[in-house]
Amino acid sequence: MLDKKFIPSSVENDLYRLWEESGFFSANPEQKDKKPFAIMIPPPNVTGTLHMGHALTMTLQDTLIRWRRMQGYDVLWQPGTDHAGISTQLVVDRKLSEKGIDRKSIGRDEFIKHVWEWKAESGGEITKQLRRLGASLDWKRERFTMDEGLSEAVKKVFVTLYREGLIYQDNRLVNWDPVFRSAVSDLEVENKEVNGHLWYIHYPIENSDAVITIATTRPETMLGDVAVAVHPENEKYKHLVGKNIILPLTGRLIPIIADEYSDPEKGTGAVKITPAHDFNDFEVGRRHNLKLITILDESAAIDLSELSDNERTEFVLSLDGLPRDKARKQIIAELERLELLEKAEPHRNQVPHAERGGAVIEPRLTTQWYCDAPTLAKPAIEAVQTGKIKFVPKQWENTYFAWMRDLQPWCISRQLWWGHQIPAWYGPDNHVFVAYDENEAKEQAFKHYGKEEILRRDEDVLDTWFSSALWPFSTLGWPNETAELKKYYPGNVLITGFDIIFFWVARMMMMGTHFMQDIPFETVYLHGLVRDEKGQKMSKTKGNGIDPLEVIDEFGADAMRFTVCALTGPGRDIKLGKKRIEEYRSFITKIWNAARFCEMNEVKYNPNFSVNNAKLSLNRWILGELSQAIIDATTALESFRYDEYASVCYHFTWDKFCDWFLEFAKAAFQNEDQTIVEETRAVAALVLKTLLQILHPVIPFITETLWGEFNFGNKGTLMVSEWPIAEMFSTVKTQESSEEIGWVIRFITEIRTLRAEMNVPPAKFISAYLKDANADTLQYANVWGDAIKRMARVDSIEYLQGELPKDFAQTIINEATVILPLAGIIDIDAEKARLAKELDKIVDELTKLNTKLSNQNFIQKARPEIIEESRERLKQLTHDKERIELALNHF
Secondary structure, three states, rough: OOOOOOOHOOOOHHHHHHHHOOOOOOOOOOOOOOOOEEEEEEOOEOOOOOOHHHHHHHHHHHHHHHHHEEEEEEEEEEEEEEOOHHHHHHHHOOOOOOOOOOOHHHOOHHHHHHHHHHHOOOOOOOHHHHHHHHHOHHHOEEOOOOEEEEEEHHHHHHHHHHHOOEEEEEEEEEEOOOOOOOOEEEEEEEEEEEEEEEEEEEEEEEEOOOOOEEEOOOOOHHHHHEEEEEEEOOOOOOOHHHOOOOOOOOOOEEEEEOOOOOOOOOOEEEEEEEOOOOOOHHHHHHHOOOOOOOOOOOOOOOOOOOEEEEEEEOHHHOOOEEHHHHHHHHHHHHHHHOOEEEEEEEEEEEEEEOOOOOOEEEEEEEEEEEHHHHHHHHHHHHHHHHOOOOOOOOOEEEEEHHOOOOOOOOOEEEEOOOEEEEEEEOOOOOOOOOOOOOHHHHHHHOOOOOOOOOOOOOOOOHHHHHHOOOOOHOOOOOOOOHHHHHHHOEEEEEEEEHHHHHHHHHHHHHHHHOOOOOOOOEEEEEOOOEEEOOEEEEEOOOOOOOOOOHHHHHHHHHHHHHOOOHHOOOOOOOOOHHHHHHHHHHHHHHHHHHHHHHHHHOOOOOOOOOOOOOHHHHHHHHHHHHHHHHHHHHHHHHHOOOOHHHHHHHHHHHHHHHHHHOOOHHHHHHHOHHHHHHHHHHHHHHHHHHHHHHHHOOOOHEEEEHHHHOOOOOOOOOOHOOOOOOOOOOOOOOHHHHHHHHHHHHHHHHHHHHHHHHHOOOOHHHOEEOOOOHHHHHHHHHHOOHHHHHHHHHEEEEEOOOOOOOOOOEEEEEEEEEEEOOOOOOOOOHHHHHHHHHHHHHHHHHHHHHHHOOHHHHHHHHHHHHHHHHHHHHHHHHHHHHHHHHHHHHO
């Protein structure tokens, strides 16, 4: 006998262990009779823990995977983790520091040993947490971006691209973390708005008493200024173009140049150009062939090594070695002393910070390794243009094209110790030799120098995204020709957040089309972000985040999975709060209670029962509804409409099966005619069995538990049962049964609605009359009279032939008018007045809301979540207005 309550924690761990040990998660590349279906997991960082973004992505993937597995595909859901260069180095560095160990004192090799030890002990915690979510990954195939096979793939790709001229070294600006002292990717940079100042500084014009004033947020970089730019159409400054400026503090002569980068509407209309310390200035410098002067070292302290002797004034020399913030203060003070500072205005400024560690990022000119992304992008662009790769939602294709057609070279080197060390060696004259190993590099060096030389290994490692770009084929054994590679490449679907479309998705497409001469996946499904219930981004600082593990502990994995699935619509973010999860836990409880009701009424599965033997209208109706639910659920999953799939599951389960079929079946279960009883039990069991199959992809734990309890199959085998086919049930669907049960449902619903609108006390039984009803309607009312009376709380259903009662409410169903006499039950006039007053209040609020939403000033200035809330409120009020107007018409 089922327990009164479903307690997820009592079944989740045991069920998952049973699934995993059964081998049901495993793909079989040798199996020839099943079509492959493959999804590559976006590898979470080995340092990571499960957050709501993971919960969303993994739930969507697992729903798809479980569905396709039930459809008979040979499913591969490839698991694995990313070595996460900066994150992991930071974690291990901190742990060593806590023990009083300095990373630099023990050296690179010893530090790497500590990293591997940490990885073995506590790395990959997230994979345990994914099991708690119910993710049915093929764990036997788990990979790590630093394991031996993937490392070989990385070397192969690097060496190949280098020899093809698609990897090279260049001296360019990068995002520089002055604490880690490494280049970092754009994805690892977070722009934060901070309070600062805009300083207005006078730059004297050579051979003149005049000055040109520039406004800057970074006066400390002025030591590296090489020009001042003005817009070529700026009448205020056109006459100055070609003249020289005397750079304050150093006396360096720098030109005034004309460039459209200078915006006449911003600041003073003139900007300082510091190409070695600003990305925009770097491009201006290239256009005008300007010198690049670096004045900050790798720790973001002042470095005067590139200044000429006559620029090193006494004051400038006093800045040498100062951190940038201290140098800024001294420079401002000196400019004030020289009367070259006009003013300082408070200014809110976007300042880039390192996502890991929080250091302020510095644009820095360094020699790094680059990948020719613009060349690699061409086949990847074509793959989307020709439809070989489809984006869902489709509008992301435009974003993809815009970014891919404006690519810059990809900086792939990082100044870290943890990661794939670049396979490059340098000779005594710094000539570079790229090779698979040191022996091959020595052979190249011998040919180059004509003798043996001592080589020095490049100390840099590769950007983490470089190895993860190979994920779709490196995890399958490439560069070896494996059975897995042959069967599961390309994959079918990639499911991930839109925020890494450029950093990961596009790069996988570049590498896949280049090395495999084929796309890495056929469809890219991009979901939105998980936000709080007000639409704000979840963050630790705001304290509005939700821990999915806490949610699983409190509500169960199924409730969380169903919630994120139900809220995932195309192209929209998810507003998630615990209240929503609690609401959907009620749905899980509803399923359990329905199963208990079936069990108490001796519902047992009869494998010999044929749907064609169903005679009762109720049973034929529910089987027909089930057929449509299978069609709708399958269609929704095929088109990645997770919200529609969840809606189909929810409404069929709650509305059709629980609220109507099981309620109507109460009488059938108690019928003296055993053929009616046995048929209804058989149909109830068949519908419950099929319902568990439809629900299983999204809520696997409760469905698998009930599957075993009802002996629909061996315990743990629901996940490998066959996905139901709609045609199995559609043969019994008839117009007659649909019309009959449809009429009964509508009749009860209309009476319930009228009672609620008229404030009839819930416990009060009232009479119901039918006027102008035809023979079919009268028959329905007669056959289903007991159920109608019980469920609509009416004491009689009569055919009205005489005069209408004095006070009544009415509604129309098909040809018949339904009349509820209310005299002595409610005060009709008082109810009309109440409804009219409520309507006036709603109309007044609607008017104000429409005025606000038509105000462009409000639309432009209000936060997006406020606008969205106002629009949702407008929809609700409009619905309420229609409801009350209808209620008034019912009198």
